[in-house]
Amino acid sequence: MKSVVLLTLVVGISALGLAQVEIEFWHAMMGGHLETLEMITARFMEENPDITVNLVFKGGYGDLNMALIAAVAAGDPPTMAQFYTDWVAAAYQPALLPLDGLIPEDVLNDIPEALLRACIFDGTLLTIPFNKSTLILYYNTALVPEPPTTWEELREMAAALTVDEDGDGTPERFGFGLRPYPEMFTFLFWQAGGQFFNEDMTECTINTEAGVQALNFLLQLKEVSLFQRGFLSGPFGAGRIAMYIGSVAGIPFVARAAEDGGVSWNTAVLPKGPVNNDSIYMGTDVGIFAMGSTPEERAAAVRYINFLLSPWAHLEWAKGTGYIPFRHSVITSAEWQAYLAEDPTRVAVTEQAFHGFSYPIHREFFSIRGVWGEMLEYVLLGEMTPEEALEWAVSVINEEYLGG
Amino acid sequence: MATVTSTGRLRTAAGAGVYLVRRLTWRTFAYAVLTAGAAIMLLPFAWMLSTSGKTLGEAMRIPPVWIPREQVMVEVAGEELPLYRVEVAGEVRQLALLERTGAQGVFVDPADPSQRYQLPLQEAKRVTRIRFRWENFVVAWNMAPFDRYFLNSLFLAVTTSLGGVITSIFAAYAFAKMNFAGKNWLFYLFIGTMMIPGQMLLVPNYITIKQIGWYNTYQALIVPWIATVFGIFLLRQFFKTIPDELWDSAQIDGCSRFRFLWQFVVPLSRPALVTLFLFRFIGSWNSFLWVLIMTRDDAMRTVPVGLFAFSREAGTDYHLLMAAATMAMAPLVLLFLVAQRQFIQGVARTGLK
Numbered sequence: 001m002k003s004v005v006l007l008t009l010v011v012g013i014s015a016l017g018l019a020q021v022e023i024e025f026w027h028a029m030m031g032g033h034l035e036t037l038e039m040i041t042a043r044f045m046e047e048n049p050d051i052t053v054n055l056v057f058k059g060g061y062g063d064l065n066m067a068l069i070a071a072v073a074a075g076d077p078p079t080m081a082q083f084y085t086d087w088v089a090a091a092y093q094p095a096l097l098p099l100d101g102l103i104p105e106d107v108l109n110d111i112p113e114a115l116l117r118a119c120i121f122d123g124t125l126l127t128i129p130f131n132k133s134t135l136i137l138y139y140n141t142a143l144v145p146e147p148p149t150t151w152e153e154l155r156e157m158a159a160a161l162t163v164d165e166d167g168d169g170t171p172e173r174f175g176f177g178l179r180p181y182p183e184m185f186t187f188l189f190w191q192a193g194g195q196f197f198n199e200d201m202t203e204c205t206i207n208t209e210a211g212v213q214a215l216n217f218l219l220q221l222k223e224v225s226l227f228q229r230g231f232l233s234g235p236f237g238a239g240r241i242a243m244y245i246g247s248v249a250g251i252p253f254v255a256r257a258a259e260d261g262g263v264s265w266n267t268a269v270l271p272k273g274p275v276n277n278d279s280i281y282m283g284t285d286v287g288i289f290a291m292g293s294t295p296e297e298r299a300a301a302v303r304y305i306n307f308l309l310s311p312w313a314h315l316e317w318a319k320g321t322g323y324i325p326f327r328h329s330v331i332t333s334a335e336w337q338a339y340l341a342e343d344p345t346r347v348a349v350t351e352q353a354f355h356g357f358s359y360p361i362h363r364e365f366f367s368i369r370g371v372w373g374e375m376l377e378y379v380l381l382g383e384m385t386p387e388e389a390l391e392w393a394v395s396v397i398n399e400e401y402l403g404g
Numbered sequence: 405m406a407t408v409t410s411t412g413r414l415r416t417a418a419g420a421g422v423y424l425v426r427r428l429t430w431r432t433f434a435y436a437v438l439t440a441g442a443a444i445m446l447l448p449f450a451w452m453l454s455t456s457g458k459t460l461g462e463a464m465r466i467p468p469v470w471i472p473r474e475q476v477m478v479e480v481a482g483e484e485l486p487l488y489r490v491e492v493a494g495e496v497r498q499l500a501l502l503e504r505t506g507a508q509g510v511f512v513d514p515a516d517p518s519q520r521y522q523l524p525l526q527e528a529k530r531v532t533r534i535r536f537r538w539e540n541f542v543v544a545w546n547m548a549p550f551d552r553y554f555l556n557s558l559f560l561a562v563t564t565s566l567g568g569v570i571t572s573i574f575a576a577y578a579f580a581k582m583n584f585a586g587k588n589w590l591f592y593l594f595i596g597t598m599m600i601p602g603q604m605l606l607v608p609n610y611i612t613i614k615q616i617g618w619y620n621t622y623q624a625l626i627v628p629w630i631a632t633v634f635g636i637f638l639l640r641q642f643f644k645t646i647p648d649e650l651w652d653s654a655q656i657d658g659c660s661r662f663r664f665l666w667q668f669v670v671p672l673s674r675p676a677l678v679t680l681f682l683f684r685f686i687g688s689w690n691s692f693l694w695v696l697i698m699t700r701d702d703a704m705r706t707v708p709v710g711l712f713a714f715s716r717e718a719g720t721d722y723h724l725l726m727a728a729a730t731m732a733m734a735p736l737v738l739l740f741l742v743a744q745r746q747f748i749q750g751v752a753r754t755g756l757k
Contacts, residue, residue: 024700030713031547031721059696059712066603067697070610133717142507142525231719234464239526253460253719260461262475262486262530264504283717 021300022052023293024078026071028064028284030057032252033131036320044307051300061284068092076292079301082284083127085118085358086365095291099125102302107309110327115281118358127285128305131323133249134279135187136352137268138232143242147268151191154243154271155220161242162224171224177232177244178218178225180380182373184245187280188214190357191273197360197402204368204397207390213274215379215386222380237261245270247282248349251322255345267348269355281356283323315339322346324353364401371396452733455726457536463722473532478514487514488528492521498531540727547724548710549702550731557689557706558735560625565684567630569677575631576639577665581651591640594633606697613698624698629688635680642676642750643669678743679750686736707732 029037034057041053056078058064065087071077072095083092103125108116111129119127137154139147143161148154158175165172178184186196194210197203226235232244237257246254251267258265270277286308288301307313311330318325319339325331331350340347359365375393378384384392450470455463458472476487478500485500490511492499499511499521509528513519544550578584579591609628618624646669654664670677692708699705711732714725740747 031716033716054700056700057702057709057712059693059709060715061717063693063696066606066693070607070697073607074611074614076614142504145507228466231464233719234461235466237461238465240466247717249717250719253716256459257461257464260459262501264525 020050020052021296022054023080023297023300023304024054024056025286025304026056026058026064026067026078026081028058028061028082029131033321036317039320040308040313040316041304043313044304047307048300048303051303053300053304072289072291077289079293079297080286080288080304082130083287084284084366085127085361086363086369088121088126088285088287089361089363089365092287092289093121093126095289096126097288097290097293097298097301099128099288099302099305103128103306103309107306107327110329112326112328112354112356114357115326118281118361119285121361127287128309129281129326130284130286130308131317131321132281132283132326133247133322134281134324134349134352134356135183135245135270136248136279136348137243137245137270138236138250138254138265139243139268140236140239140241141264141266147243147266148271150272151188151217151274155217155224158221158224158243173239174224174226174235174241175243176221176225177235177241178222178227178380179229179232179244179246180227180373180376182369182376183280183282184218185214185372185376186359187270187278188217188273190278190280191270191276193273193275197362201360201362202402204394204402206372207387207394210274211390212386215376215389218376218380219386227380233257236265237263239263248324248352249283249322251345251349265345267345269348269352276355278355278357279352281358322349324349326353328354362401368397368401371401452726452729455723456540456730457538457727458540458723459537460721460723463726471534472536474535474537476531476533480512480514480517485512485514487531489531490521490523490528492523501528537723540723541731544714544724544727545731547728548713550707550710550728552703553705553707553710556704557708560622560691560695560706561685561688563626564629564688565681567626568632568635568684569681571631572635572639572680573665573670573677575636576643577669579636580640580643581646581648581669582661594636598633598637603693606693610697619698620700620704622704625695625704629684629691629694632680632684635684638680638683639673639676642673646672675746675749677750678746682739682743682747685739689732689736 025041027034027037034055037055041055045051045053058067061082061084064082065084068077068081068083068087069091072092077095088096108125115129115132116125119125119129137147144157148157154176161173161175162171163173164170189196189206189210192210192213194208194214195205198205226232226241228235231250231253232241232246233250233253234257235241236244236254237259238261248267254265257263270279286305288298288305290298293301308317309327311327311333314325314327314330315333315335317323318330318336325336330336331353336350340350359369362368371393375384375389378392379386379389451468454470454472458469459474462469462472477484478487479485480500480502485502487498488501488509488511489496490499491497497513500514502510502512502520504510504525505522507525508522509525511521511523511528575594579587613619613624613628618627650668651664654668659667689706690708691706695704695706696709711725711728714721714728
């Protein structure tokens with residue numbers, strides 16, 4: 001009898017062992033972000049004891065991409081990874097598992113279309129939004145009782161708040177903080193009604209009135225701005241700038257810098273441009289590699305992705321990391337509303353989360369974005385007029401990246 | 405009166421005076437330039453040490469804060485409140501900030517809490533005192549498994565440095581003291597490989613490591629790094645300064661090449677070997693991308709990977725990063741101090757810059 005029980009136990013344990021699936025998720029999350037991801041993953045493994053998810057940190061985004069390129073070249077990538085849209089278009093599209101039909105329709109319908117569009121490559125859903133951020137307005141509540149709601153108001157307030165007490169030409173306090181990176185141009189261009197490319201993406205179309213409006217507005221803002229390449233949370237927390245536009249991912253840094261500098265602050269949705277007040281969706285998505293994975297591993301990864309999208313995990317992820325919640329049902333849930341009551345700086349984040357756009361998908365997008373950044377610098381440093389810079393950028397992009 | 409200079413030329417007293425002034429001027433100038441250079445080199449280190457004791461806000465402030473300070477708090481009716489310097493009716497007073505209401509703040513006198521003043525926050529200056537936050541080191545240490553990372557870094561640095569020195573001794577000796585067909589071409593080929601950027605080799609090396617089953621093992625982190633072209637070049641230059649007559653004499657006494665290498669060449673080359681060991685050690689200690697790509701488990705990772713714990717896409721915890729960087733740099737500084745004399749000799753004699 002004893003031996004029968006023992007045999008049953010051994011067979012049972014072996015069977016359990018055989019059914020165990022192990023998947024690897026390569027990511028670039030660290031610190032508190034990683035802790036939240038680990039907490040969510042631990043809960044997933046508790047609920048799915050047959051699956052083990054190994055979270056593998058692969059450095060910053062650049063390092064992660066390099067590791068993925070090497071792994072795909074070796075034909076042995078991880079089961080899952082984080083991706084920027086242009087990485088997928090440039091290198092990983094054929095290696096990824098199509099997710100059409102694997103994510104419930106009601107979940108996909110719950111995500112903003114603009115956000116989901118960046119996950120669809122040539123008509124196939126290959127990735128799912130993961131750590132998404134967007135731009136918002138940070139403002140010093142002691143200086144700005146009501147945040148600006150239009151470009152004009154922003155310009156006027158920034159000018160009024162710029163103070164040069166000793167008259168040495170360098171203001172002691174600036175109304176605005178300006179950091180030159182491509183998104184500072186692209187979101188304004190979009191708000192002015194611009195389209196980045198023509199329909200078949202053979203031409204860049206930023207050399208329009210919208211482009212000129214966006215660059216001219218930035219030039220006007222620069223007059224009353226602290227202009228620097230470093231992150232602006234420091235000068236904002238020290239009370240040196242009254243407002244700035246930055247990623248929601250910067251909230252923890254602003255909070256600490258402001259606490260240290262004794263500055264009271266809040267966030268607001270972006271001031272509206274001539275057409276809309278949309279912000280850009282930034283951050284990465286997650287996808288599953290069909291290459292080098294077994295059907296069991298792929299199935300386990302699909303279960304994990306669906307868990308990440310589940311209301312509980314999505315809520316915890318947004319709360320724990322500061323990334324935007326992007327499921328409509330989660331944002332309207334009582335739990336999220338209760339959380340907003342605790343943290344008012346996230347109210348604007350929630351509102352902005354549904355007013356956004358994603359960049360169009362193109363395999364050369366990384367380089368195209370770089371040209372936009374270069375163009376912005378030429379204008380802000382006074383080396384070109386907005387019209388000249390736009391023409392220059394369009395000719396470079398059309399000739400070098402769009403095959404014109 | 406005239407004196408004879410070391411070059412045999414006669415110098416008068418007046419000439420000696422001019423010479424002395426010139427020499428003094430030149431030396432003063434040289435030392436001034438060197439001091440300025442040293443200060444420029446030391447500035448980032450000073451900022452690193454200073455920042456390791458700051459708050460995040462202080463670390464990011466422009467113009468930079470060199471001495472960390474903290475807000476002075478006072479107890480008012482059982483509550484800890486920040487102390488501010490404010491002007492009330494033309495008199496500068498130190499009051500505690502009770503609450504903020506938009507651009508205004510409600511201030512109270514700590515000595516007499518019944519006295520309250522509503523004043524503009526912009527005009528209030530915080531009262532601070534010097535404070536170096538030693539706790540940053542503890543927080544930084546606990547943000548990643550640094551104990552494991554330090555052990556790994558130490559193990560890898562010692563093994564790859566020793567391995568690199570040993571293989572370089574053999575190859576450098578062959579290139580410096582032996583004659584064989586194609587020696588120079590082979591040496592140029594070796595040197596030529598130094599011009600290939602490491603990133604270019606990352607993908608093929610990753611494929612190789614995967615195919616031989618070394619992914620996520622210490623072999624992957626050690627074996628590829630125990631051959632070093634730079635080391636071969638460095639030691640070859642040094643070995644060439646050892647007279648060939650020494651080998652001729654040793655040969656007459658029946659000494660084998662191997663014995664000559666270990667009993668004569670290696671002891672005579674101590675400065676160069678120490679220099680190479682130090683260079684390898686620093687290189688391995690700072691190695692990041694290779695370790696990150698060739699390993700999966702956190703238990704295999706090293707200190708530079710741990711330093712990533714303080715960076716995010718929207719900012720960096722500079723105060724904690726600098727505390728961790730100070731800890732990460734300490735073993736290298738210690739090693740340099742111990743081997744300083746040999747290192748300088750090695751650099752001087754091999755013509756390295």
